[in-house]
Amino acid sequence: MKLGVNIDHIAVLKAARRIGEPDALQAVYVAAQNGADQITIHLRGDRRHIDDYDAARIVQNSPLPVNMECGFDCIGEVASLAPHRATLVPEKREEVTTEGGLDVEGGFNRIKEAVETLRGSAIKTSLFIEPSIKAVELSLKAGADCVEFHTGRFANIYAMLNSNLSRTPYSIKPLELSRTALAAELRGELKKLCESALYAQNEGLMVAAGHGLNYHNVRDIVEIEAVGELNIGQSIVSRSIWVGLAEAIREMRRLIG
């Protein structure tokens, strides 16, 4: 299983002060030396994560392939930066993070056009989608090389079932259910992930997954054989505060095999 380390959270810390540290490129070197297979960064329309200067430095200097997440309004910039892969994600200015996968049905023409533009610059394209057969079918039709399944709902259910989240201010209201109901929801979400991943793999797509994965819930996702890559950011960067980035990446590497 490949490990993509999402270093946006380091870029966010730098953006908070608009000074030179922490340098996201330094994080790329640490990731490369400690078992990461890929670097993921998100070029947002409002540049609140990585900025153009660091995005260019990372693409030019990274010893690992760079997977650049972007919304529709950054396709031109991504095409000229030419990372190894672009992952098209839905982007809403007011959201804290990428909430939900692309609307592959409603936005099909726009997505297909973006895939063609990126392909014209020899960039492999991934679509960040919900785990459903329909979304995979449409991704294939749009010409994507890869799909990344959004594991956010899985992670939310997992946290409500296996932690004390429901007793905190961060409780997820629609998931305030009995333990039995949460366990059934978790099984259902994992089934959707397994079936969609297998379908995508059989159709020749590269299969990735990510969002909300951490040192606890990642074990369930590692079991899904058709998933070849995980992109993980928040949990690794959070853990790095306590153990350092190198060790945080090594620990995740050991868990995902």
Ligand code: PXP
């Ligand atoms: N994959 C995609 C497409 C994402 O948008 C994100 C969040 O930026 C991640 C993976 C990583 O999510 P997290 O930071 O929750 O691990």
